[in-house]
Amino acid sequence: MHTLDIFTRDIIQNSLQAIADEMFAAMRKAAMSPVIYEVLDMGTGITDADGEIASSGAGIPAFVGVLDKAVKQILLQHAEPDDIQDGDVFICNDPHSGAVTHLNDVVLAMPVFVQGRRVAWTANIAHWNDVGGMVPGSLSTQATDIFQEGLRLCSVKLISRGQPVRPVLQILRANTRMPDFMEGDLWAGVAAVRGGAVRLHELTAKYGTDLFLQAMQDFMDLGEKVSRMALAELPDVRLTLEEPQDDGSLFRVAIQIHDRNLTIDLRDNPDQCAGPTNLSRDGAVVAAQMAFKALTSPQGITNGGTFRPLHVLTRPGSLFDARSPAAEGFYFENLIRVHDLILRCLAQQFPEHLPAGNFASVCATIIGGRHPDTGRTFTLVEPEIGGWGAQSGRDGNNAVYSGLHGETYNCPVEVCEARYGLYVERLALNDAPGGDGQYRGGRGICIDYRVRSDASFLTCGYTRSVVPPWGLQQGLDGSPNYVEVLREGCEPQRYAMASSIELNARDLVRVRTGAGGGYGPPAARDPEAVREDLKNGYIDAATARAVYGVEA
Template sequence: MTTDKTYDPVTFDIIQNALEAVADEMFVAQRKTSMSAIIYEVLDLSTSILDAKGEIAASGAGIPAFIGVLDKAIHGILKKFPLDEIRPGDVFASNDPYYGGVTHLNDMVLAAPVFAEDRLVAWVANIAHWNDVGGMVPGSMSSDATEIFQEGVRIPAVKLFDQGVENSAIFDILYVNTRLPDYLRGDLWAGIAGLRIGDRRVHELIDKYGADTFEAAVADFMELGETRARAALGKIRTGTYSFEEEQDTGQIHKVELTITDDEFIVDLRDNPAQAGSSNSSREGTEIAVQLAFKSFADPDAPGNGGFFRPLNIKTTPGTIFHVKEPGALGYYSEVEIRLFDMLLRALAHHFPGVVPAGNFASICGTVVGGPHPETGRHYTIVEPQVGGWGAWQGHDGPSGQFSGFHGETFNCPAEVAEARYGLAVDQLALNAGPGGEGQWRGGKGIDVHYRVRADHNFLSLGYTRSRIPPWGVDGGLDGSTNFVEVIRTDGTSEKFSFATNVEVNTGDVIRVVTANGGGYGDPKNRSEEDIARDLRNGYITPERAREIYGYEG
């Protein structure tokens, strides 16, 4: 680090660790005060401390793909507002992907500048999924949308507070554009509470160590991140590596990786045109690449702005990886997770032995709502789903986990779902269906049954890997697929992967099935002890065990 002043590295270490603790405290404050189970149970949020330029200095728990939003959101604010218009007491909000919101309109970013006297020294920020922000359908996520105007209220990096004074007009606009105003109000103020905790704690650090030392510690942490990234890059074989993968739709996604001594170049220019609501912003594509790069290069390094400096990402405006306004982005997550998964698969293809077999690799966003059977009040649930991860040499894949893209989050407990939502949970089990067998088998997905308790409810969803299953490795079998089955009271049923506003009524069952991960190694080499355990646990039927493993025990 170039400076005229000598700093104590121990003090730097204390400040850097303190910033991570502050981000975690912000996370806990927001979680504990939110109204919606998608936040306080599923943990569909993230928090971060950033430097004055909007680069991530430290991040809290939550969704990795969300943490990567927050630096880009601050860049959007700084692009819109001159520095002399950013003042102590300001709080900004943005959910618009075309103004730094990055993802889709359901995800609200809140950010506040931190000043030391008259100098901007840091930002505190968070992002959380709100259940409903208006738009053409309850839940605000429609696979039928073709323009962002259909997806809800757009908040284009505006001030919620101006020097500590509430801009009540913005609050009113938010409250009147949702079907769930009480929940939105609670989730909004929980986010503001998290910012206030972060602001207070960062000021305590500045008061204790001084603004210059604080900023120097942050810069040093960024340089550590970059040093770790370049060291990892130096261990990867240089060259250009191409890969393409068919998607459920029949489209082909393509990537060309070029690894040099000082750059990790990801070329995505040759990809399908944007269409419908399955598109990603340019910034969202950057996040998917950042997550794959970090997972592959150095999972234990600091995930700050410095670590991602060697990345060079190339896209073409107007494609699914670089949507142009006014393209819709409701199911952006399925585009980004497909890219994240494809990058890992490409790396697995060219650098074997590093990446496990394929996983269920979908957010599996499931939206159900309607009149509550006891109160008549409108409810909406938004649930991502867990699934099976791929096996790797010596290990079965983990079962019932969120994807690496979705990160440190949880499924909503059945007890909470039944108490808060208008549904009964008849079954919550691992997926006992076939798929993913091998010497080491893929992790199991889930098989969950929600029974509808009132008429005129609705179901919307967006699942990928619904046709093409997770891949097996070294003779292991491919996994299974993700889907939702609606079982009607008359015994008929329908299967869906993408759907909007499917009517469901009293007694109908919404069956959520997520994929088993891919297997690793020839199934004939699986140990009899492991096969017997799978049979005891109900992970495989005796008939399937005989067919795949030749097991007669």
């Protein structure tokens, strides 16, 4: 019996992080779809035997936050003693049954056994191009229930004791318009969870199972301690916010910090809708966890213990706690709306901790059709980059993904043009005015996609298209997100939430993402910084003169 010291504990925890990173690399290298291997629209992680996240994982933060919830649902669905065996792999994608997001995001989870004892789970999640449903790409703004959005997988056993369950594979292949891509991405995910399991076996062999389990529990206790220490430095306070949305509805949040706990109340919000923008309760919890982390210890550890002081209240049947069979294809926009709503509420009281509003949208852009050179079906799935809000002491970042997306990447032009039936004619910073302040909000982008074949389509999911990113401490609001379709001889058509828009050869799809909000009054900005902005093309001479009082 070994005694656990802090050095051994940290070595084991860092090993868990390294294993999650190795799983991520394996999945990326083996995946078939650019949205996985280029954009990195995926996440990997490790949970303990009961489904509590044991390492902060790798990939999109909001995706890593899904994995523990999915594993817990698998445990509920397979509660009999022999239901979960060594070598099993489970697959799930249903937001009403633990998978949190939408049907395109598929979770694979594998229990890890040591000497007949379940000690952990390895898990990953990634966006699949097509899982059936009423439109190519499976995302339709016309969907009124989840049955129209594709194939639902509720904690299904995909591999049993190391052997694939062939009927499940047949069902998967029959319910996608892109079976080759589906299989390639599926087996990449399987390779990742299996590889992680091998590494966990090596780790437990090195330190012993009991010490391994004790280290995971101790590190979760440390995660709780770090969070409560951060909350202890904040005043006890109650905050509320009501914010209008693009469609005219109002979202509300109340936040209570008391006795080293933080409660987020989302109950006073609209009922679930007939469209596809509903959010599961677990999705609302993920958004709250991200905001909680930003306020408390953004650079510190993250595991199941980190969020013990966080309490999230939702109302069943509401937009943020939708009940089956609510459609959730475009859940991601309300996930990011909840996250941004909470951050804005907290920023009223803690402007020194948080930045102004960012472009705060996934800006999902989906263009599909048949490749003009090969005749093969393609679907470009591209979340877009935009401007972050300024904060005390620094300008906002230009052209990065939203905080929920983490360290993902835009698809390189060369890959886009080779794999998809499109030309990328322009990629530049968006010069639309907005985000001025003592510290300036970051710029969004402008992308022009030229369509090369008839009978193509566009689907998009953008918010902050009407209500722009918010400024802080007298900083000015940012600029909106939207997409335009330009056809020869026609006026531009502007969209934010739309699906299956018909495109033909020579049509141009122009994406514009917004600037983040400014921080502090524009008049306080250093004139030399204003001149540098002019030089870089971030602002024009008229803005320098009118807003900042600086001559070019």
